[in-house]
Amino acid sequence: MRAAVVVFPGSNCDRDALRAAELAGFDVRFVWHKESAVDGFDLIVLPGGFSFGDYLRTGAIARWSPIMSDVVRQAERGVMVLGICNGFQILTEAGLLPGVLLRNKGLLFLSEDVALRVENASTAFTSAYKRGQTIRLPIAHGDGNYYVDAEGLKRLEGEGRVVFRYADEPPNGALNGIAGIINERGNVLGMMPHPERHCEDILGSHDGKGVFESLMKDGVPK
Amino acid sequence: MPKFNVSVTVMFRPNILDPQGAAVERALKNQAGLASGVSISNVRVGKVISMTVEGSDERGVQERVKAIADRILANPVMEQYSVEVLEESAK
Numbered sequence: 092m093r094a095a096v097v098v099f100p101g102s103n104c105d106r107d108a109l110r111a112a113e114l115a116g117f118d119v120r121f122v123w124h125k126e127s128a129v130d131g132f133d134l135i136v137l138p139g140g141f142s143f144g145d146y147l148r149t150g151a152i153a154r155w156s157p158i159m160s161d162v163v164r165q166a167e168r169g170v171m172v173l174g175i176c177n178g179f180q181i182l183t184e185a186g187l188l189p190g191v192l193l194r195n196k197g198l199l200f201l202s203e204d205v206a207l208r209v210e211n212a213s214t215a216f217t218s219a220y221k222r223g224q225t226i227r228l229p230i231a232h233g234d235g236n237y238y239v240d241a242e243g244l245k246r247l248e249g250e251g252r253v254v255f256r257y258a259d260e261p262p263n264g265a266l267n268g269i270a271g272i273i274n275e276r277g278n279v280l281g282m283m284p285h286p287e288r289h290c291e292d293i294l295g296s297h298d299g300k301g302v303f304e305s306l307m308k309d310g311v312p313k
Numbered sequence: 314m315p316k317f318n319v320s321v322t323v324m325f326r327p328n329i330l331d332p333q334g335a336a337v338e339r340a341l342k343n344q345a346g347l348a349s350g351v352s353i354s355n356v357r358v359g360k361v362i363s364m365t366v367e368g369s370d371e372r373g374v375q376e377r378v379k380a381i382a383d384r385i386l387a388n389p390v391m392e393q394y395s396v397e398v399l400e401e402s403a404k
Contacts, residue, residue, distance in 0.1 A: 147385075147386070148388055151385065151388065155385065183390075184388065190390060191388055191390040191391050193329065193330065193391060194332055194333065195332075196330065196332055197332070198332045198333065198336060236330075238329070238390070238391065239390070240390070264330070
């Protein structure tokens with residue numbers, strides 16, 4: 092199984108993502124955002140960070156990087172795409188996931204561990220977890236307040252596409268406590284918390300490694 | 314080719330929470346001395362993007378900039394925008 096971690100100027104969780112995917116058994120490569128193709132991978136990770144300094148809007152400029160037209164093409168082919176934090180923001184800007192990440196309700200940048208409930212454990216990203224299981228992952232963002240219009244929310248909730256939800260009051264104000272969502276086809280997932288930062292006990296927890304282990308087992312294009 | 318000074322004003326949609334605007338509004342209201350006799354409400358913070366665009370006429374430039382704003386400068390899920398086009402005075 093091969094994984095690509097796309098690196099944008101300002102990405103800062105790219106090495107963590109590479110390490111987490113390697114630990115799960117992936118053969119991982121970095122792919123620079125100026126490349127025109129990201130071909131031959133089973134998983135494409137858009138890592139966290141502050142691509143292009145969050146100028147204009149978070150993810151708004153990265154979305155127009157040369158690599159992104161092929162990321163969209165690969166997603167349409169069924170390749171697994173995981174967007175973490177800034178990666179999630181880029182996926183919404185690119186139209187691969189609905190909604191948008193607004194400024195945190197309290198305006199502060201939040202860096203803390205939060206409790207998350209796994210709402211859907213039958214995705215290729217979460218099969219290693221149990222439905223309803225609570226895990227703890229770090230968040231580190233200024234714009235994580237998920238918003239989507241009423242119709243979009245109804246679809247996400249009705250179709251079981253809210254995959255992760257803040258177990259307590261959402262620290263960033265996210266609608267319905269949404270922390271992570273998946274696309275209709277089930278191959279594109281975006282989440283604000285950082286599973287790649289909690290994959291080894293030496294770093295305090297391995298609650299996040301289930302994401303990469305699930306993908307290793309079930310992340311095969313169908 | 315004539316040049317036009319264009320400014321695009323991007324604001325959050327009315328139904329989108331603007332915590333920055335709310336914080337500014339609170340600050341204004343707390344300055345009772347400065348704002349006395351003035352009633353302030355609906356404070357919103359947005360951004361202005363200005364640029365020079367070459368084109369044959371104002372209407373064409375307006376259309377081109379709108380197309381850019383729709384795709385890049387504003388995210389329609391949360392924002393709306395307005396475009397102002399002024400022909401640069403001949404020098």
